[in-house]
Amino acid sequence: MLTKTSFQGKLTKTENLFIPFVVAGDPTPELTVEYAKRLQDEGADILELGVPYSDPLADGPTIQRAAQRALKAGMSLRKAIQLVPKLREAGVEIPVVIFTYYNPVMQIGHEALFDMLEENGAEGVLIPDLPYEESEEIRELAEARNIEFISLVAPNSDQRIQRIAESAKGFLYCVSTLGVTGERNEMSAEALSFIKRVKEYSQVPVAVGFGVSSYDHVKLVNEHADGVIIGSKIIRIIEDGLEKIKNGETEQALNDFSSSISTLIKG
Amino acid sequence: MLTKTSFQGKLTKTENLFIPFVVAGDPTPELTVEYAKRLQDEGADILELGVPYSDPLADGPTIQRAAQRALKAGMSLRKAIQLVPKLREAGVEIPVVIFTYYNPVMQIGHEALFDMLEENGAEGVLIPDLPYEESEEIRELAEARNIEFISLVAPNSDQRIQRIAESAKGFLYCVSTLGVTGERNEMSAEALSFIKRVKEYSQVPVAVGFGVSSYDHVKLVNEHADGVIIGSKIIRIIEDGLEKIKNGETEQALNDFSSSISTLIKG
Amino acid sequence: MLQVFPDIKGRFGDFGGKYVPETLMGPLQELEEALDQALEDPAFHEEYHHVLKEYSGRPTALTYADKMTDYLGGAKIYLKREDLNHTGAHKLNNAIGQALLAKRMGKEKIIAETGAGQHGVASATVAAKFGLECKVFMGEEDIRRQELNVFRMKLLGAEVVPVTSGNGTLKDATNEAIRYWVANCEDHFYLIGSVVGPHPYPRMVRDFQRVIGDESRRQFMEREEALPDRIFACVGGGSNAMGIFYPFLEDDVELIGVEAAGKGVHTPEHAATLTKGTPGVIHGSKTYLMQDENGQITEPYSISAGLDYPGIGPEHAHLFQTKRVRYESITDQEALDALKLLTVKEGIIPAIETAHALAQAFKEAPKMSEDETILINLSGRGDKDMATLMEHFQEEVE
Amino acid sequence: MLQVFPDIKGRFGDFGGKYVPETLMGPLQELEEALDQALEDPAFHEEYHHVLKEYSGRPTALTYADKMTDYLGGAKIYLKREDLNHTGAHKLNNAIGQALLAKRMGKEKIIAETGAGQHGVASATVAAKFGLECKVFMGEEDIRRQELNVFRMKLLGAEVVPVTSGNGTLKDATNEAIRYWVANCEDHFYLIGSVVGPHPYPRMVRDFQRVIGDESRRQFMEREEALPDRIFACVGGGSNAMGIFYPFLEDDVELIGVEAAGKGVHTPEHAATLTKGTPGVIHGSKTYLMQDENGQITEPYSISAGLDYPGIGPEHAHLFQTKRVRYESITDQEALDALKLLTVKEGIIPAIETAHALAQAFKEAPKMSEDETILINLSGRGDKDMATLMEHFQEEVE
Ligand SMILES: Cc1ncc(COP(=O)(O)O)c(C=O)c1O
């Protein structure tokens, strides 16, 4: 198991993965780079770089707010991908997964998307509204281009769990409970048994997302899965610092960010 | 023709009849008595004493207003009839016709109505919403009690004209034009030819009402019919004096009234 | 076999007749003759029923109110869905009939009175459809209260004539319409909105509304293979009630007319004409009405504009006197409660008028056995009453 | 013979599919299976048609618009009267179908999105009638604009959930309803209001609306002994249009869908998705939509809330691409003019949505010959639009 982890060889760890999610351009492209660095400093293994979207069906209010801020700042799929070289320049070396809804992808075109991902050095792509049945062409392209197409699996995926898990690349995104992104305080027995099932079929690390929001969650998840994906909670920490940034105390805000992330991940 | 004019023998004239209409209690019972006297002084031959009614279907806005004033002053069918002895006391000797809608009559009862008319010395009754077909019982009672039941006939009464005219008592009320009471400035050729037809059948004087409002009208009508009934115009003259009455100049208002009536009737 | 009413004098027993100014006797005669001819002419029937079907969407549905029935646990409750008519109430049936008759008589102008505006909208609607000129008389106070219906009539091309006499409500609008008709009867047709007014109106309106009962009878037989045990209808002037009752008058079916008790029949604020009124004459017809000791007509009160009328159709007065129909009364509050109940149980928001019939039926249904059946005339929809309902229920639903 | 759409992947040619979060794939699968079973079960058909007839009053009338026809002087104009449905529009047909399916699937809670409130009212209505719990998602801005419909839903017992995300309009309410469904799909049924959303919704809603076309076909044959030459319907999401078009797709009948051109398709303020939009994915389905160069969905504009949607059903996208249906667009002003015209000529006040279809038909009718025929889907009544109409016509009618 877990022999084929990849991200062009950049992900070597297969346990206790910390996969943070930030929205590109929230509140500015420059700050996104700063947050990414801090996240890497706190031990992030993969960065999910979210592309803000007008109609983010799979996201809760926290990420919707972040998307609104980023859209106001002029962010787009194209610009988000072009942010990757800037991340590299700033020293972010961990694999970057572009998280985007499908409509912007369709407008750019599949080939063009992968051209851009390659050119800008992004290692993966995740499209939350492109389920297995709609993603064949993209999955094939991703494979050909050696870019990880991240799949999601949910507790109610039922008979599809096996097929999805077996074809997963990079890591498998496990939706721990039904629902959109957000913070929850418990992890149910059903969720745990679901993760167990997924791990049976998956050839890649199984990371759990949707609702991870405290050190206790992180610990719990890591006991049963290979890593955590944290989105809304991180956005909330970013939001906590927005006032300071507005007042010009950016350095202070970033330091607060680092220490909150540290508490979240390391207790 | 015209041999059977009657009103208990009190109406002896059969031409150029002047039949004014006032609303009992407009603006007060006392003033109604005063107006009646003045009208008799100006040559009135019969007094139509209107009973104010909440829903006077056959009346225009002028008489509606008068009825509202009288109702406010507490007038009713019973009280209107009881005003007759007061008229007599004050010297009004001409026949009095009680003009009332049917509903108040129905509440008092037919027999009781005639008892009251007799007791109080009213010579006639006119019920504008009790057409020939609905009035058989009342007509019989009236005949038995020797009280004139005044009938109306209209240009569109058609085949009914003969029947109505032939059975008319006291005088026949000829509705000169279609419409409710009010003031009009012309009399049509059709109206005149209608009057002619009515006179052929009528055994009593034919008086024309509904719209007589100037000396010219009066002259015109008297050329073709036996008299005029004047309502709205008289109410309007009363209204002209209301302000003075409110200011305590009642005598002046009554004198104005007399002179306006004189102009209306004698030119 | 009951006697056929009205008789030749336009009377239903002691009631009815033509208590009108002489000037209207001619036009009423003309109307009566035209009506008799029309009703004997199969072509007229065909046209009338064709318009009802193609334009108004008849037959209206008969709905089994299964959830209400379960909830009350007694007689099976059926609703005759007059709310599904074009313009939302039974009023259009009659307006269509009279408009066709007006055309047949060569009258190109119609006049109508309206209180809440339902009959005004129905009249304006048929005027548009049949190319007639239309004047609607409406009290000033009602114009203020029913802004939306006023606009609707105007949009349909009708002229709305404000009536300032009296209290500026339905009674006064009716007086004024009659006065206008007196002066303009030669080329105007007066389209009365309920089974009131001088003969032949009560009969004519009933005959144009009996389609409700005729359909109900057929539909009920199809559905239950029997007639309903009781039929309920609200009574303002009484047209929806006569419409549904009439075809059942000779059957063993209990008929219940429901008047508006307003704030209670023991207060002065109600419109319970039969329950509390006395015989008299109103708008050309001998019937029951609300009046003072001097025979002056008094202002009624009901939360529902369509029941807020001091008189009632003369045929109802007769059916009351002969006890063929039982008349009950329902307060504002009871009507509102019944309206709310039907809404949440059946997804149908009825007119507040209709809710009076519902309230009475809901009182009786639980005391009846499960193999008995009830038919309620759902005379109209509640859309027109939303402002009133918001006032009463806004807090409750929040 | 046309290919049967949607195909096994839920596609109509290039369009449709299921572009949804993984969590919804299970519920959509479950829905598809339940739908397939239901549609094959005669008992389900019977119940659905029984409710349509007994509760909603179907069949709705086919009205010959004689005065409009005379006025325009060309093709004969017929109206399919969906405004006569209970609650006043075609929306209820679909809501009934889905509510029955929800019950069959054992789901006791439904959710729905709404813009102007028509689908919300239809959903709250069936929820009341079938004893389901109901949450309606509605943008805050729309809640403000449609106070009356909000109250109506609450009176029916539904919970109205204010949506603050985005601009607080229909698109955002739909997003939020989908999000809520994602989190609560186990016991909730999502009752979508038009032929949009992921498979099997576009197909399901079409199949629950095709009763409009099926009835029209039968009624038209009865009346004219031929099919209509052209059929017009307005297109928001496209359900009333698919409903009337579908049974005629294989016939020699010209089909015309009419979009909202708002202030003009050459301004940014319109909702003419096919005329001006481009392919993309919205609310789980590949179709045409209004978007910027980055694939962000843009806010549409139309005076009519029901057409004010940036997407369109995928089957329409397919029919557009294959040119089987012609799509036109009509501005606010043209729609208002057509509304006014129908009102004064036929006594029918249509919904402003519907008026778009009317306007296009009225443009074409005079150019057609007198032995040609036109059928217009009169999707709803204008009662809900009175406030808007007053703003536009108050001066004119005074
Ligand atoms: C829905 C509805 N029901 C009942 C009535 C009362 O009238 P009627 O007693 O003539 O049926 C009205 C009058 O406007 C009405 O709109």
Ligand SMILES: Cc1ncc(COP(=O)(O)O)c(C=O)c1O
């Ligand atoms: C009357 C009416 N027509 C049309 C529409 C547009 O929806 P669709 O395109 O799905 O028929 C609506 C939507 O609310 C509506 O209320």
